[in-house]
Amino acid sequence: MVAVSSWGRLGALQHSIVPLTDRTRLPAAIPEKFGLAYGNGRSYGDVCLNPGGVLWATRGLDHFIAFDDETGVLECEAGLLLSDIQQTLVPRGWMLPVTPGTQLITLGGAIANDVHGKNHHVMGSFGDHVLALRLLRTDGEVIDCGPTNDADWFAATVGGMGLTGVISQAQIQLRRVAGPWLEAENLPYANLDAFFELADESEAEWEHTVAWIDCISHGGGRGIFMRGNHVDADDGPQPKPGRKTVPLVPPISLVNRLTLRPFNFAYYHMQALKRGNLRVHYEPFFYPLDNLLEWNRIYGPRGFYQYQCVVPRAVGQEAVGAMLNEIARSGDGSFLAVLKTFGNRQSIGMMSFPQPGVTLALDFPNHGERTHVLFARLDAAVREAGGRLYPAKDARMPSELYKSGYPRLNEFLQYRDPGISSAMSRRLIES
Structure with missing residues (x-):
């Protein structure tokens, strides 16, 4: 067991860490055992913690898979930092359309928390620019979803706090920029x-x-x-x-x-x-x-x-x-x-x-x-x-403020992976 804290440093809690490094072997790496995907740990509270349980550490999934210089469509693994994307592709004239106040977060974390930036009135949030993602369930099922295919799974996973499965890779649309x-x-x-x-x-x-x-x-x-x-x-x-x-x-x-x-x-x-x-x-x-x-x-x-x-x-x-x-x-x-x-x-x-x-x-x-x-x-x-x-x-x-603030909670729970748990889910939705 290893002591892990979120960015707020409110306490270092014991976890078992399972590194994920090979996206082709992931279904076997995440059997049903009440784990949780953990990226770069920049969430402030307990959404990224699973005290006493397993954290599937995704930072080893940090590879670019494909990039189209003509369209700006990028496919990459979920443990890649936003900073890696920016520093690699801004010199080539492409930038992430939406980023939060830090670029030191993973792609998977950006999707799971549907992060926003300073331009929401123009570009919306991060999920608006995700074209597809691959979701691994703890029962071994692999779901490829996006805004036009299996859109219900996609809507549950974007902003779903990592509770619908492990995001292993995603395809995102970058925006063209003339310079930095x-x-x-x-x-x-x-x-x-x-x-x-x-x-x-x-x-x-x-x-x-x-x-x-x-x-x-x-x-x-x-x-x-x-x-x-x-x-x-x-x-x-x-x-x-x-x-x-x-x-x-x-x-x-x-x-x-x-x-x-x-x-x-x-x-x-x-x-x-x-x-x-x-x-x-x-x-x-x-x-x-x-x-x-x-x-x-x-x-x-x-x-x-x-x-x-x-x-x-x-x-x-x-x-x-x-x-x-x-x-x-x-x-x-x-x-x-x-x-x-x-x-x-x-x-x-x-x-x-x-x-x-x-x-x-x-x-x-x-x-x-x-x-x-x-x-x-x-x-x-x-x-x-x-x-x-x-x-x-x-x-x-x-819990009551969470439930009143998120009226689609009961709909979301239909897509919950029963093999995934977090400190936040146990605190706010009792599971």
């Missing part, structure tokens, strides 16, 4: 009214939109709105070479009531100085934290939670305001607070997180009961607004 650069703009804003005005006016002309929000100053209203478009350019800035690493876990969280206010004050004013247009490389624009390895250590030995919700746009401003007020009342807060809107489109996955509305994501150090009291208040605002939480980020949501 974007024209971007930073705009400081004063309050939530200004954020929503910027978000609404930006959707027509800007593909990528997102905001950092200061969740502890001035009632949690001000922030920096960032937007960008891909650009055809012959030259531009390159990402800084090399990556730094947080070398150790401090004895206490470096994110605390003493550091939050000065950090957020400094960050807001530093970014405000960059107001206006600038050309940026896609890596620092899309993945600002990937250059700092093991950054999750800064939260200390007790780890941290990420809380991400989506609420309908009609009540979005009221709900976000209520949550920011609760955070201000608690005295806690977040360095990493992100606010953005989702487009008016439905996800392809039965259990996918994105829905039309506005999403707020925040990191909180684990302070035990104090943190859970705050989360209960945030849950109440999400529940009242008719929203839901993101399973890829969650480690503690109540």
Whole structure:
């Protein structure tokens, strides 16, 4: 048994690890024994954990299978990192249409969590660009499915948290790009009214939109709105070479009531100085934290939670305001607070997180009961607004909030693999 933790570092739990390395021999490698596919471990909570059970480690399934330079259709194994795809194919004029805030996740994980990026109003979520996938069931069945064949299995697997089987490989449609650069703009804003005005006016002309929000100053209203478009350019800035690493876990969280206010004050004013247009490389624009390895250590030995919700746009401003007020009342807060809107489109996955509305994501150090009291208040605002939480980020949501937020759960359970289990599935759906 090996101790395994998710990205939130809330605890190292014992697992039996079974590496998967040869896709031609996979059915024999995953007999029915309550296992779970495990990629690069970048999920924040317990969706990627199976304490006391088996993890089928997929990072060994990291091969490109085929690529069509004319159409941009890529076929590859599920353990390949998104960074490998980007670094290999962006120089050839092709890029992933949708990526989350890190490229250090596996293709299988991106599908299983139906990840989203800064361009949902234009490109939807990751599953919208998957053309086909191969699913291995623990009873030995192999299911090849996609949006037009066995579409029910496909819809259950995209966003299905790895519970329908093991994704061994997939075919995805890349998007053509002229180069690695974007024209971007930073705009400081004063309050939530200004954020929503910027978000609404930006959707027509800007593909990528997102905001950092200061969740502890001035009632949690001000922030920096960032937007960008891909650009055809012959030259531009390159990402800084090399990556730094947080070398150790401090004895206490470096994110605390003493550091939050000065950090957020400094960050807001530093970014405000960059107001206006600038050309940026896609890596620092899309993945600002990937250059700092093991950054999750800064939260200390007790780890941290990420809380991400989506609420309908009609009540979005009221709900976000209520949550920011609760955070201000608690005295806690977040360095990493992100606010953005989702487009008016439905996800392809039965259990996918994105829905039309506005999403707020925040990191909180684990302070035990104090943190859970705050989360209960945030849950109440999400529940009242008719929203839901993101399973890829969650480690503690109540089962009733999960079930109310995902109305297709009973339909999804028909496709559940009885030989697969996770800490999250046992916590939220009792199996």
